[in-house]
Amino acid sequence: xxxxxxxxxxxxxxxxxxxxxxxxxxxxxxxxxxxxxxxxxxxxxxxxxxxxxxxxxxxxxxxxxxxxxxxxxxxxxxxxxxxxxxxxxxxxxxxxxxxxxxxxxxxxxxxxxxxxxxxxxxxxxxxxxxx
Amino acid sequence: xxxxxxxxxxxxxxxxxxxxxxxxxxxxxxxxxxxxxxxxxxxxxxxxxxxxxxxxxxxxxxxxxxxxxxxxxxxx
Numbered sequence: 649x650x651x652x653x654x655x656x657x658x659x660x661x662x663x664x665x666x667x668x669x670x671x672x673x674x675x676x677x678x679x680x681x682x683x684x685x686x687x688x689x690x691x692x693x694x695x696x697x698x699x700x701x702x703x704x705x706x707x708x709x710x711x712x713x714x715x716x717x718x719x720x721x722x723x724x725x726x727x728x729x730x731x732x733x734x735x736x737x738x739x740x741x742x743x744x745x746x747x748x749x750x751x752x753x754x755x756x757x758x759x760x761x762x763x764x765x766x767x768x769x770x771x772x773x774x775x776x777x778x779x
Numbered sequence: 780x781x782x783x784x785x786x787x788x789x790x791x792x793x794x795x796x797x798x799x800x801x802x803x804x805x806x807x808x809x810x811x812x813x814x815x816x817x818x819x820x821x822x823x824x825x826x827x828x829x830x831x832x833x834x835x836x837x838x839x840x841x842x843x844x845x846x847x848x849x850x851x852x853x854x855x
Binding site: 711719 | 810811812813814815818824826827830
């Protein structure tokens with residue numbers, strides 16, 4: 649890989665963090681909290697800088713941060729993503745149950761449950777056709 | 780997966796040393812990381828068929844000469 653390509657790859661996660669951070673900061677500003685918005689922007693800038701530094705390493709996480717994992721690292725990333733999905737699904741389900749108990753409706757947790765369940769069903773239907 | 784891992788042995792380390800290669804050099808030849816070569820050698824990771832074939836080609840042996848099933852006595 650050329651030095652230029654490596655530098656571009658190295659910034660992959662940092663760019664994602666900067667874009668996401670900018671969106672959150674702008675939303676916070678529009679929401680009427682400019683001081684918090686500044687804090688969010690700084691926090692994401694620091695995270696992006698840390699991600700850029702980490703992505704320059706030679707480890708598994710660095711390769712994943714550069715979005716250029718080999719097959720084993722891709723498997724690690726996929727398994728970690730799946731476990732993250734399970735954790736988020738459990739949190740959404742617990743949140744929905746608590747929310748129903750408190751207010752009679754699941755609120756945003758219900759939306760997360762529907763999105764998660766629908767995404768799983770569609771993913772399974774699509775993926776099983778490919779394997 | 781862990782049950783499959785436990786019954787498949789490999790000779791990657793022996794072949795690599797015989798070819799005077801470091802894990803990093805072999806990884807570079809096969810376009811995978813040093814950590815992945817290390818995981819294969821230590822039996823923590825089973826490579827994909829394309830990677831196993833590339834490895835066999837690199838060492839000029841067959842896949843069966845690198846990876847073998849550790850069958851219990853009297854299994855055949």
